[in-house]
Amino acid sequence: MHKLTVSFIQKNIIFSILFFFCSQVHADESVALNIYTVNYPIKFFAEKIAGKHANVTLPMPADIDPAFWSPKAEQIAELQKADMILLNGANYAKWLPKVSLPLFKLVNTSAEFRDAYIMLKEGITHNHGMGGKHSHVGTAFTTWMDFSLAEKQAKAVFKALSRNKPKLNTVFEQNFIPLQKALLDLDKELTEIGERLNGQPLLASHPVYQYMKNRYKLNLESVHWEPEDAPTDEQWAKLKEIIENHPAKWMLWEGEPATDTVLKLEKLGIKSIVFSPVANAPETGDFMSIMHENIERLRKAVNKE
């Protein structure tokens, strides 16, 4: 009887310890990660891969270009408390060098291909004080517009999540594989369109398509126009100068351009196509649906030719 009681107590203790251990592991894994991202594409990737295991926040308002947003003191405090801050890399977040964040929590999703960053040459050069001439231009940052690079960024997100929650690696992998396939499909579709274009001149309203131009061999020239603003006479004159040597039939726009601008462009024989980089959270749809719409618009335009 005594032996039986001791054995019962021992078993109870062992089960209690096991239960405690299991509940602790479960509790640890069930706590959703607090993740911040610097743009919408990375947020989309993180949400797709992490699912319910992360709360992913894009801290800027929806009407701001995330690359040029600046956090306020209280937002910096929130960022400092995050479990992980997913960066785009390529000097995307211009605010990043001005704030203090824990290095351990930063994940540069484009670190793997940092050698493939496109350096920009244009910009105002000035010369004062120490250091001689310098300009404030740097690196093209819309890396995800090359879908093969976007796939690498998604993979970097997957790896970072797995490192943080190794026990959920299988879950993350199961979520990542369809995303990877979808991104590679987009890459294939745009590669085909690039081949069909076969070097035909294109225009871009803003210099945000550098990686897309490189990957899909687009013969693309950029101006500095904003979709909602009517271009100035000077800007029109510059465009006319460009199309003399670069007779483009299409101009890619980040957002829906003003009707007057579209009409004026049509008079010059240039059709407007919206190809949104979807850098910030869209009002409707998501990264994939918007990219499909972008590609579809471009495909239709090319097919009409």
Added chain:
Amino acid sequence: MIDSFYLAWRYIVFNRVKTITLVLCISLVSFLPFALKTLLNESEHQLMSRATTTPLLVGAKGNSLDLVMNSLYFSKEKPDFISMKAIEKIMDSYLALPIPLYTRFHARDYPIVGTTLDYFEFRKRTISTGRAFAMLGECVIGADVASRLNINVGDSILSSPENLFDLAGVYPLKMKVTGILDKTNSVDDKAVFVDLKTTWVIQGLGHGHQDVKTLKQSGDVLSRSEKSITTSAKIKQYTEINTANLESFHFHGDPSIYPLTSIIAVPQDEKSATILMGRYLSEQKNQQIVRPKQVIEDLLGNIFQIKEFIDAVVLIVAMAMVLAVFLIFSLSFRLRQKEIGTILHLGCSRSTVVKLIGAEILIIAMFSGMLCYSALLVLQHFQGEIVHKLFIS
């Protein structure tokens, strides 16, 4: 017995110069070995405490002791700089987490430590007042810096120029104090912590100035074209970073080649540490990776060898001192023969004379002991400072 002590005391008070000299000599000889032991124990404690909690250090190839002393104790000896590429290399390896350190500059006499917020977590430092730095130009100061300079949260501290005669050099940066660290009795109490990028601003790698595109005064702009604006040195550069001018601050050149003095590498486990060390040994010609504990143990080994030598010297001095004291007493007794004769003639026994002399020696020994003990108490109070000045900085 009390009578003997009374008479001995009266004699000592009457011959106070001789007594004081004797007390000082005996105290000094007793104090020296104890003081040496106290200082060495404290130096061992101070040096080892940070070394054992710092797993690996990466820095430029050269004197490993300079690297460790600068990275752990912010000493003035500066190792050669390494670049931010070293951080990328460690991060890409996934073997360790890197904490960068850049300890080139000072504010008054206190080192400015450029690092990331991870440093506070790694060293388990907490902020007693205020908050951690969040923006460029903000700083967190150690408890001693705050008390000695009488600085509070919200005040500012100015970086010191590296060279007073470099009139064309970088302007000192006025840094806003956002927090004060809890006192830890370590070198962190005597340091000014800033974000790594702030140290690059102090160095002039980053700066803020008037918007060159909107400059109107003819003297400010030397030439202007579509792609280039050349301004004169008159352009206003900001010497303080605040919310109003933060946007104008920017860095030039490739950030991956910006300088660091060292990196604290925190490996995932011992295996990762060994692999990382192996990689540095085989691949890195310009950088070294060291275990601070090993470097400090080597240093302490040398210090203890010196201590053994000093102990021998102190022993010889002590022996000479004992002989000198013996000589002083025997000479004193010879001079006091007449006095001792009078005591005996008064009817006192020889044992009373012995008791009198014994009481004198005991009083002198007691005063020497008290003086030695008091000096040791004072030394113990300042041992941290003394060790820091003697062995660390």
